[in-house]
Amino acid sequence: MNPAAYRGRFAPSPTGPMHFGSLVAAVASYADARHQHGEWLVRIEDVDETRRQADAERSILQTLQAFGMQWDGPTVRQRERGALYDRVLAVLVERRLAYRCSCSRRLIASTAMLGSEGAIYPGTCRDHPPAPDTVAAWRMIVGRDTLVVDDRIVGEVVQDLAAEIGDFIIRRSDGFTAYQLAVVVDDQLQGITHVVRGADLLWSTPRQLWLQRQLGYATPSYAHIPLVYAADGHKLSKSDGAHPVRLHDPVRSLREAWHHLGQPEAPNGLDNPADFWAWAIPHWRLDQVPLDRNSTHERPDTL
Ligand code: GLU
Numbered sequence: 402m403n404p405a406a407y408r409g410r411f412a413p414s415p416t417g418p419m420h421f422g423s424l425v426a427a428v429a430s431y432a433d434a435r436h437q438h439g440e441w442l443v444r445i446e447d448v449d450e451t452r453r454q455a456d457a458e459r460s461i462l463q464t465l466q467a468f469g470m471q472w473d474g475p476t477v478r479q480r481e482r483g484a485l486y487d488r489v490l491a492v493l494v495e496r497r498l499a500y501r502c503s504c505s506r507r508l509i510a511s512t513a514m515l516g517s518e519g520a521i522y523p524g525t526c527r528d529h530p531p532a533p534d535t536v537a538a539w540r541m542i543v544g545r546d547t548l549v550v551d552d553r554i555v556g557e558v559v560q561d562l563a564a565e566i567g568d569f570i571i572r573r574s575d576g577f578t579a580y581q582l583a584v585v586v587d588d589q590l591q592g593i594t595h596v597v598r599g600a601d602l603l604w605s606t607p608r609q610l611w612l613q614r615q616l617g618y619a620t621p622s623y624a625h626i627p628l629v630y631a632a633d634g635h636k637l638s639k640s641d642g643a644h645p646v647r648l649h650d651p652v653r654s655l656r657e658a659w660h661h662l663g664q665p666e667a668p669n670g671l672d673n674p675a676d677f678w679a680w681a682i683p684h685w686r687l688d689q690v691p692l693d694r695n696s697t698h699e700r701p702d703t704l
Contacts, residue, residue: 404592405440405592405594407434407437407440407594407595408434408439408440408591408593408595409430409431409440409593409594409595409596410442410443410588410593411426411427411430411441411444412443412584412587413446414445414446414449414452415445415454415458416452416453416454417454417457418460418461419461419645421644422636422644424464424646424655424658425599425658425662426597426598427465427468427470428470428655429597429624429626429662429690430597430598431470432662432681432685433595434595435678435685436685437595440473440474441470441472441473442472442593443476444477444479444587445458445476445480446580446584447478448479448482448486448577450577467648467651468654468655468674469651469674469675469677470674470678479578479587483578486582486583486586489582490582493541493616494539496615497542498615499539499541499542500526500542500568501526501539501540502522502525502540503535503537503538503574504525509522512525513567516567517565518566518604521564521565521566522540522567524567524568527540527542536574538573539571539572540571541568541569541570541571541581541582541615542568543563543568543608544611545561545563547559548560548561548610548611550606550610552623552624552625553622553623553687554624554687554690554692555600555693558603558607560604566607569581569608581608581609581612582612584609585609585612589613589618589619594619594621595622596621596622596624597623597626598623598625599628599636600627600628600693600695601628601636602625603693606623624687624690626662626690627662627690627691627692629644630694651673652671652672652676662691663689663691664685664689665684667684668680
């Protein structure tokens with residue numbers, strides 16, 4: 402099979418029904434993919450099964466359908482992919498790029514320096530491995546290189562992982578694969594060429610680049626779109642139950658999402674999602690998408 406020239410994806414975590422913030426992410430990745438005649442996949446990011454909410458997956462998929470966003474191929478679910486993540490972790494361990502860590506959050510908080518993304522892990526267990534029977538996470542060793550992401554919206558994002566993050570968790574002590582590893586494995590195995598997602602993940606991208614490099618994977622092109630903030634300044638999240646989308650009036654929600662993305666106003670008379678998309682796809686302009694107001698120092702909260 403020839404690799405796709407453009408294969409994008411929408412990767413919701415099923416922690417609640419779709420809210421306006423996740424609709425914006427879906428709209429941006431869908432419009433960008435279809436504008437470039439690309440494929441668009443849906444991946445359910447439920448690697449952390451404890452956060453999965455019954456029915457959220459069904460409700461998200463129904464919303465996408467009701468809003469006229471048709472995806473290509475089967476829906477992939479991270480909870481069914483544990484064996485793939487295990488295999489990649491084993492490769493990293495075998496190559497001595499990962500080590501076990503039993504440090505508690507509290508210990509790290511009391512000993513580590515604080516970087517823009519939280520505590521910078523000081524490498525304690527790299528030098529003093531925990532006893533073999535201790536419950537432990539796995540950390541990825543980072544190098545001293547400066548990583549540069551050339552984001553299509555934000556521009557150059559530069560991070561020195563060793564100085565700003567430290568060795569980071571790729572398998573949690575409760576046994577769940579960490580978001581950073583799962584997303585890198587999935588983007589590679591699904592042949593994703595373009596990632597369009599929320600700016601809360603901007604500063605996760607250098608860690609993802611690092612993993613891609615160590616594993617010999619391709620690096621997709623990235624575009625981080627502005628988040629939607631609630632009136633109190635917090636990012637909308639599904640777990641808040643905040644701002645659900647208007648299922649009874651999809652075109653209105655699509656217009657609102659389009660507006661949030663800085664796109665030209667859609668004409669009157671687009672009565673259903675199919676009409677909206679027939680107009681919107683050729684009119685999509687990524688260069689009109691505004692910057693997120695906090696994108697330079699937002700802490701990632703997706704693990
Ligand atoms: N699952 C993440 C979320 O719902 C998105 C991850 C990604 O796009 O890389 O926020």
